Amino acid sequence: MSTGLKDVDYSLEKIMQDAEDFLPLWGTDYVELYVGNAKQSAHYYKTAWGF
Amino acid sequence: MAYAGLETGVKDRTSYVLQQDKIRLVLTTPMTPDSPINEHIREHGDGVKVIALWVPDARKAWEETTKRGAKSFMEPIKEEDEHGYVVRSGIHTYGETVHIFVERNEYKGPFMPGYRAWKSHYNPPPTGLKFIDHMVGNVGWGEMNTWVDFYARVMGFAQLVSFDDKDISTDYTALMSKLMRTGNGRLKFPINAPAEGKKKSQIEEYIEFYNGAGVQHIAVATNNIIETVSALKDRGVEFLYVPPTYYDDVLDRVGEIDEDLAVLKEHGVLVDRDDEGYLLQLCTKPVLDRPTMFFEIIQRKGAKSFGKGNFKALFEAIEREQENRGTL
Numbered sequence: 001m002s003t004g005l006k007d008v009d010y011s012l013e014k015i016m017q018d019a020e021d022f023l024p025l026w027g028t029d030y031v032e033l034y035v036g037n038a039k040q041s042a043h044y045y046k047t048a049w050g051f
Numbered sequence: 052m053a054y055a056g057l058e059t060g061v062k063d064r065t066s067y068v069l070q071q072d073k074i075r076l077v078l079t080t081p082m083t084p085d086s087p088i089n090e091h092i093r094e095h096g097d098g099v100k101v102i103a104l105w106v107p108d109a110r111k112a113w114e115e116t117t118k119r120g121a122k123s124f125m126e127p128i129k130e131e132d133e134h135g136y137v138v139r140s141g142i143h144t145y146g147e148t149v150h151i152f153v154e155r156n157e158y159k160g161p162f163m164p165g166y167r168a169w170k171s172h173y174n175p176p177p178t179g180l181k182f183i184d185h186m187v188g189n190v191g192w193g194e195m196n197t198w199v200d201f202y203a204r205v206m207g208f209a210q211l212v213s214f215d216d217k218d219i220s221t222d223y224t225a226l227m228s229k230l231m232r233t234g235n236g237r238l239k240f241p242i243n244a245p246a247e248g249k250k251k252s253q254i255e256e257y258i259e260f261y262n263g264a265g266v267q268h269i270a271v272a273t274n275n276i277i278e279t280v281s282a283l284k285d286r287g288v289e290f291l292y293v294p295p296t297y298y299d300d301v302l303d304r305v306g307e308i309d310e311d312l313a314v315l316k317e318h319g320v321l322v323d324r325d326d327e328g329y330l331l332q333l334c335t336k337p338v339l340d341r342p343t344m345f346f347e348i349i350q351r352k353g354a355k356s357f358g359k360g361n362f363k364a365l366f367e368a369i370e371r372e373q374e375n376r377g378t379l
């Protein structure tokens with residue numbers, strides 16, 4: 001590991017403020033997969049994964 | 052949850068939107084031979100095309116990132132229906148993957164304009180998945196710095212930790228990994244790249260079968276990894292095998308944990324720690340026929356980052372699969 005987390009978090013504050021300024025990101029909105037058969041993929045993600 | 056296709060007037064593709072807690076998956080398939088989606092599937096097989104990011108201002112996000120060198124995928128577009136409006140814009144990232152910025156503060160509909168609510172009589176219970184913890188990109192030889200730089204300079208991410216090939220190697224293969232994170236910690240995008248080893252690493256295997264860089268895994272968070280993993284196994288999801296010897300010295304490495312080690316061992320759940328706490332994690336086998344994308348289930352107990360203790364166990368587990376596939 002190159003750096004201890006605590007040091008990084010300290011410098012992150014500054015980077016964060018800069019980034020928040022030009023590109024605030026609130027989270028992942030969605031993930032889109034291109035698939036060969038969306039109907040069957042949807043069934044898999046419902047049945048196996050509980051979506 | 053939502054649907055777009057012939058019934059909603061869309062002729063060239065069909066999309067299903069599925070949701071579990073905060074995780075939204077969109078599954079899209081081409082409906083005509085000349086759709087560019089065919090080309091994507093021909094090249095890569097099924098895979099992640101879009102990592103969409105929720106922003107307060109999609110127009111500004113596009114302007115700021117393209118100004119900093121991002122290649123545009125989609126200029127800002129505002130779409131409306133009776134539920135309000137959504138603004139989207141997009142930029143390219145590694146491989147053929149893209150980021151779409153989504154501004155939806157003024158939208159009350161099921162997903163976005165063009166989609167209608169999708170109801171089904173078949174609704175299996177959820178498995179405890181809460182949100183996406185991180186999404187990992189595999190990039191090619193020598194591309195690590197390009198993409199670390201992209202997330203830092205264009206997207207305003209910071210590098211949280213870096214693991215080099217000495218940290219991440221087995222007797223046979225090696226790789227590098229750098230964790231890029233937003234200041235607010237809501238997005239974590241580790242980037243992996245291959246490193247020299249005696250045999251072919253899983254990153255090289257991925258790049259070969261995916262035909263380039265792309266999303267290697269989606270890590271989803273749960274509040275109870277044992278319950279989640281049990282439910283997923285019962286429903287047919289296949290996980291990587293972790294040898295019982297992994298548990299011989301795990302507590303020496305990570306210290307005291309709340310969970311019963313015997314139960315973790317039974318399910319093959321890995322334990323790791325960083326400066327702030329520990330985490331429990333477990334990876335599935337690839338969910339596609341090509342050995343490309345897989346999922347990770349993760350439960351954080353104080354750890355905000357990643358340790359390096361599990362890489363070896365994970366890679367040896369993947370190497371066993373590679374051996375079976377003849378791709379090691």
Ligand SMILES: [Fe+2]
Nearest residue numbers: 187268270347
């Ligand atoms: Fe991961």
